[in-house]
Amino acid sequence: MAQFYSAKRRVTTRQIITVNVTDLDPFGQGVARHEGKALFVPGLLPGETGEVTLTEEKRQFARGAVKKRLSDSPERVPPRCPHFGVCGGCQQQHASVSLQQQSKSQALSRLMKRDVDEVIAGPEWGYRRRARLSLAFSPRDQTLQMGFRKASSNELVDVHQCPILAPRLEALLAPLRACLSELETIRNPGHVELVLADNGPLLVLRHLAPLSAADRQKLERFSHSEGVALYLAAQSDTLEQVSGEAPWYTSDQLRLSFSPRDFIQVNDAVNQQMVARALTWLSVEPGERVLDLFCGMGNFTLPLAKRAQSVVGVEGVAALVAKGDYNARLNSLKNVTFFHENLEEDVTRQPWAKAGFDKVLLDPARAGAAGVMHHIVKLLPKRVVYVSCNPTTLARDSDALLAAGYQIRRLAMLDMFPHTGHLESMVLFVRE
Incomplete structure (x- = not known):
């Protein structure tokens, strides 16, 4: 050959x-x-x-x-999900959680050249409060497939259970499949998104063909019988609320309203601990000004405002800035202001930055915050907390603070996604 x-x-x-x-x-x-x-x-x-x-x-x-x-490790455990090994969602259900956390902590430690101080974790199962499931119709057997993609493939895995989903969402899989299978437009499906808010579950159906009146009635009956808020998306950028109330969740005992498509942390238990740890690490005093970069709709910003003299939240997505403003009013917080800015530009030149900041928090996306790190240094904050969903960009961005005389005082691994390859973390930098 x-x-x-x-x-x-x-x-x-x-x-x-x-x-x-x-x-x-x-x-x-x-x-x-x-x-x-x-x-x-x-x-x-x-x-x-x-x-x-x-x-x-x-x-x-x-x-x-x-x-x-040829041999078995004592850390090998039976995978709980019958789709494990085929579905691309989880990669580590065969390993004990302690081994998973150890391997992730060691990888983070190698990248940051420092030992991990703590692992922040929540429940091992039933932690995921958000999921997007693809839909496909099989002409051969005239059935609907609903599930996740195979690893390194576009092929769909027909999922009937998912133990990392929040139990209320997993319980919806069977009745949702039955409902969708009865729709007239099922031959041209899109996808569904399931979200568990503090005030109940919601469903977003992205449909590629117009829904008939009969289909809408079937979906509304499903939403009422299952206690699910229903949203329809005829286009990728549209959203029609059909039933239920607007979703919300709590952060530091504050109510945060959000749109079904807004970013929220998938693991509520770890998010609550992460916010609490950030507040402790920053040690905000009543007379201090705090800057929250990549603030979203206020997950950290609003809890910080309960403790500081004033807080500025900066975000690159205008819709999230508007949602942050709304949430501040909803919680009667008058010492917080949100701004829509390009965080690749020098934010220190903005009028709201002239008075300076005592503490800074940033929570960027996977690409990190390379464009803003040198601007943070110019602000000379006493403490900086960096929350990261990508340890590689975290290690890169840390260099700017370390070169400016900051030192890493705390390093935590966030076990936000047990049984998967995702590694999240947070770091406290202190200026000497």
Whole structure:
């Protein structure tokens, strides 16, 4: 058989090798050594031996697939979900939660060049209060498929249960499937979003074809019988509320109203602890001014306003700024102001920044906050709390503060997404 060399990927033979796994990476892959380089093997845990077929080989690492597991780690546990291994949502249900947290903490520690002080965690199961499920109609057997994508594939996994979903959302899967299967427009489906607010669950149906009057009646009957607020989205940028009241959740005993498509933290239990820890770390005094960057609709901003003299929240999405203003009024907080700004630009030149700030909090998206870090340094805050959903950009952005004389005083791993490869964290920087 002819083989062709590629600079990006070397063609490997299908020989079977025996490897010993010594580590677990944050994505749930076992790590072994083969011919002097790292070999990543999904499905194997530290301390396990297995027969592996090489599937990809590059200059600095290789990947393999398990043919046969020869031993079991004491940290191996039975996956709770019957779709695990096929559905791409979870990668680590076969590993104990303690091992998952240990591997993520070690990865964070290596990137930040500092030990992790604590792990902030909540329930292992039933923690996810938001999910988007794809829909597909199978002409062959005339059935509706509803679920998540396979790992590294667009193929749909027909999901009938999901133990990481909040129980009230998981309980909706069967009746929702039955309802959607009866719609006249089911041959041209879109997707559904399920969200559990503090005042109950809600459903957003993105439909690609117009709904008939009969279809709308079926959906409304479902919403009333299941106690679900119903929203319809004929277009990706439209939202029609059909039934139920506007959703809200609490942060530091404050009520935050949100739109079904607004970003909220998926794990409520960890979010509550994360907000509390940020407030403690910043140690805000009554006479201080605080700046909250990438503030969203006020998840941190409003709790900070309960403690500070004044708080400024800055966000790049205008709709979230408006929602932040609304939530401030809803909670009778008069010492907080929200601004819509491009955070890649120098925010220190804005009139609201002239008086300076004593403390700063930032919670950017996965791309991080490279454009704003040097501007934070110019403000000379005494303390900075950085909440991160990407440890790589966190490590990069930290360099600007460290170079300016700040020191890391606290580092926490946030176990926001148990059983998955997502690693979130928060850091306290103090200016010496």
